[in-house]
Amino acid sequence: MGDLKxxxxxxxxxxxxxxxxxxxxxxxxxxxxxxxxxxxxxxxPPAALGGPDDTYSLSNILYLANEPTHRxxxxxxxxxxxxxxxMTFLVCYPIAFWMAQxxxxxxxxxxxxxxxxxxxxxxxxxxxxxxxxxxYRGPLNSALTGMGIIDAPIRWQGxxxxxxxxxxxxxxxxxxxxxxxxxxxxxxxxxxxxxxGASPWRIHTRIVIPHAKAGIATGFxxxxxxxxxxxxxxxxxxxxGSRWFTEIIYNWFFEGGDWNRGAAYALVLLVLCLSAxxxxxxxxxxxxxxxAK
Amino acid sequence: xxxxxxxxxxxxxxYLGLFMVYLFAPLIIMGAASFNESRFPTVIxxxxxxxxxxxxxxxxxxxxxxxxTSVLVAVCVVVIVVPVGTAAALVLTSLHPRARSFAYALMVxxxxxxxxxxxxxTLILWRQMGVGGGIFLIVLAQATFIICYVMLMVMARxxxxxxxxxxxxxxxxxxxxxxxxxxxxxxLRPALLASSxxxxxxxxxxxxxxxxxxxxxxxxxxxxxxKVRTGLTPAVxxxxxxIIVATVIGAIAYEIAxxxxxxxx
Numbered sequence: 001m002g003d004l005k006x007x008x009x010x011x012x013x014x015x016x017x018x019x020x021x022x023x024x025x026x027x028x029x030x031x032x033x034x035x036x037x038x039x040x041x042x043x044x045p046p047a048a049l050g051g052p053d054d055t056y057s058l059s060n061i062l063y064l065a066n067e068p069t070h071r072x073x074x075x076x077x078x079x080x081x082x083x084x085x086x087m088t089f090l091v092c093y094p095i096a097f098w099m100a101q102x103x104x105x106x107x108x109x110x111x112x113x114x115x116x117x118x119x120x121x122x123x124x125x126x127x128x129x130x131x132x133x134x135x136y137r138g139p140l141n142s143a144l145t146g147m148g149i150i151d152a153p154i155r156w157q158g159x160x161x162x163x164x165x166x167x168x169x170x171x172x173x174x175x176x177x178x179x180x181x182x183x184x185x186x187x188x189x190x191x192x193x194x195x196x197g198a199s200p201w202r203i204h205t206r207i208v209i210p211h212a213k214a215g216i217a218t219g220f221x222x223x224x225x226x227x228x229x230x231x232x233x234x235x236x237x238x239x240x241g242s243r244w245f246t247e248i249i250y251n252w253f254f255e256g257g258d259w260n261r262g263a264a265y266a267l268v269l270l271v272l273c274l275s276a277x278x279x280x281x282x283x284x285x286x287x288x289x290x291x292a293k
Numbered sequence: 294x295x296x297x298x299x300x301x302x303x304x305x306x307x308y309l310g311l312f313m314v315y316l317f318a319p320l321i322i323m324g325a326a327s328f329n330e331s332r333f334p335t336v337i338x339x340x341x342x343x344x345x346x347x348x349x350x351x352x353x354x355x356x357x358x359x360x361x362t363s364v365l366v367a368v369c370v371v372v373i374v375v376p377v378g379t380a381a382a383l384v385l386t387s388l389h390p391r392a393r394s395f396a397y398a399l400m401v402x403x404x405x406x407x408x409x410x411x412x413x414x415t416l417i418l419w420r421q422m423g424v425g426g427g428i429f430l431i432v433l434a435q436a437t438f439i440i441c442y443v444m445l446m447v448m449a450r451x452x453x454x455x456x457x458x459x460x461x462x463x464x465x466x467x468x469x470x471x472x473x474x475x476x477x478x479x480x481l482r483p484a485l486l487a488s489s490x491x492x493x494x495x496x497x498x499x500x501x502x503x504x505x506x507x508x509x510x511x512x513x514x515x516x517x518x519x520k521v522r523t524g525l526t527p528a529v530x531x532x533x534x535x536i537i538v539a540t541v542i543g544a545i546a547y548e549i550a551x552x553x554x555x556x557x558x
Contacts, residue, residue: 008470024399098309122540125517128533146337249409250409262413
């Protein structure tokens with residue numbers, strides 16, 4: 001603090017501190033505290049606010065635990081997000097390894113450009129693209145029936161469609177951290193292992209993956225968090241049978257009219273994501289500062 | 294090269310090809326469908342090539358309104374996030390190391406918060422004060438996490454700043470405000486420009502956060518998502534194609550600027 005004032009003088013450092021305070025207190029802390037307050041209060045008509053019924057309780061959160069449909073959707077969202085992260089990892093790992101260890105400088109810069117370009121494009125548009133491909137009379141079904149692989153069109157909308165679009169949407173968040181991690185592995189280590197007779201499988205499981213652990217953990221955390229908090233892919237590509245937890249939250253706010261329960265559900269989602277982040281980072285011994293890069 | 298290696302290589306090249314198809318086929322098909330006469334956007338069967346969907350999109354007043362909303366929001370977001378993000382980076386780097394790691398965790402926490410939760414918590418706080426969803430809340434909610442990106446980019450640039458330059462200017466009699474304006478700000482300029490570009494992109498493409506605080510406003514992403522659900526025609530694809538072309542051009546310009554300045558994004 002003293003350093004700030006020494007460096008920029010009283011006037012400027014007051015402005016800087018005020019701006020940062022406005023952000024952290026007004027935009028980060030206050031909204032979250034108010035959300036927690038909402039989550040712990042009952043949904044009452046305006047006249048009853050502050051009355052005897054207006055007490056703190058966990059009933060909104062317990063409602064989620066006891067409502068079978070919501071509970072099932074919540075649990076499904078967790079494991080499906082984990083599945084998205086795992087699938088994204090499987091898709092990305094070979095590419096990341098190739099880019100970090102095998103590609104020439106020219107190949108690498110082309111590959112990076114090609115991979116980054118789709119991710120500058122809006123998530124809504126990428127989901128729209130999958131909506132068109134997976135449509136009942138769409139290109140994928142036409143191509144598969146045309147080639148004789150399937151006899152009748154398949155309804156892709158639902159869990160399968162959501163999964164495909166989410167893996168697609170989050171590739172970059174998995175690929176870049178793993179690529180960065182594998183890049184720092186000495187090529188000589190792999191060659192030494194190979195000369196000593198290690199199989200490719202063993203080289204990967206014993207050398208490359210342990211070395212890239214931090215990058216893999218970062219990729220998993222981000223993909224899981226983005227998937228669990230996603231709204232657009234399940235809303236556009238899901239079916240009534242494949243609802244996502246964020247859709248339930250949305251309904252509490254804009255259809256069910258119970259903001260307190262909506263806030264409680266949002267709080268559960270927040271706690272889920274933050275604990276996923278913190279636990280994974282702890283297990284992989286990664287620093288928060290390394291993740292944000 | 295042994296036989297096994299050769300097979301391994303062939304399999305990998307095939308996989309790389311499939312990966313690229315996976316990356317680009319959806320975008321190409323979506324773009325191509327905007328030239329097909331078919332009423333539902335698809336490429337099979339091809340019912341004839343037309344530019345009608347571009348005309349239909351151009352004539353859609355609701356589309357223009359939503360584009361205007363998105364641009365207005367993006368401009369307001371940039372005006373907020375660049376000064377606040379820069380201030381955050383400067384405050385953070387001047388903190389004592391022990392306070393720094395706590396402040397850092399707090400400052401990157403919006404990046405670890407799901408977008409829907411940022412929208413919801415902003416909505417709840419401001420309803421208490423009688424403010425409903427609309428442009429103002431969209432700007433605030435988006436800025437909450439976009440500030441983090443600006444802060445990280447400015448911090449990356451600050452790491453390469455040589456503080457003796459400031460001391461030299463002070464020694465030559467410049468005031469502290471002058472040193473900030475004439476020495477530090479010019480040094481940060483590339484990072485400020487790059488983060489403004491990123492902020493515009495993040496703002497225009499945001500959906501999850503915006504959805505909850507939009508009130509009766511319809512920014513571009515909400516407009517497109519609503520169209521998909523209520524009446525998708527290739528006019529939406531035409532719009533998508535134009536946005537994609539604009540984004541790719543913007544992205545390439547941004548990459549070039551970033552590489553020239555060597556800041557990490």
